[in-house]
Amino acid sequence: MEFFLNNKILAFAVVLLLCFNCKNETEPKPAEKKEKPELIMYQPSEMANLMNGMYAYNLQIKQQIINGETPVSMPLDLMKLHSAEMSNGHGRTAVWNSKVDGFITAQQMVVDTLSNIELKERYNTAINNCLACHKTECTGPIPKIRKLLIQ
Template structure:
């Protein structure tokens, strides 16, 4: 009897530890149609990458690490990346995206009279300025990029 319980116990332990977690994919149907899951636009993907880059840059600046002098050329895709279906590349977007690129480039110029913290915050404030007029959803997240 003792051997039986020992075998059951070992099997339970092995079954708990050996199974890998399998992610379930949710498919939404109404019986006649299958709906596509949200796919981020090129612009959304680009901006998430810009956010990640600037979050690392913020960490480096706060730590007193030296900032690279190379502007990330990928940021220039802001002028050509495909927007979501509900957004248009209008004059306001063109204006702010140009100003953002100028401000972001300034972060990497050592000869500036402004501190790197001020130059960095200026570029993040350009993001906020645009998002206050166009797409307000990410504003709280963008505000986390500011160095206090």
């Protein structure tokens, strides 16, 4: 009997402790909510973020190539091109589907150190693959992408 009673007291104590813990965890939440910005900010699509990453990467390796260095790594996850959500008005059209794999191959070939095609040529091929898709799928960034070409 005494054993059961002790157990009950213990259980009660544990429950009480848990309650206090819960309270401590939930209490700061209303304050957090207030800090959220009330402005609705421009949210780039997952695809736009990926494209901007591809742009930044190529800008960086362009400079390396001009400096006579050989880029050896391609940290972008290009397979995301097949799944990333796009902004309104864009989608995986027939043109998109016919261009995307060629671009991925061309971009990966830039860092293929065993290739016997000249580095600058492989790089420009990748950029021309950007342009081939952009010609119909998203014309706005074309002047910016053209500047990536090495003359």
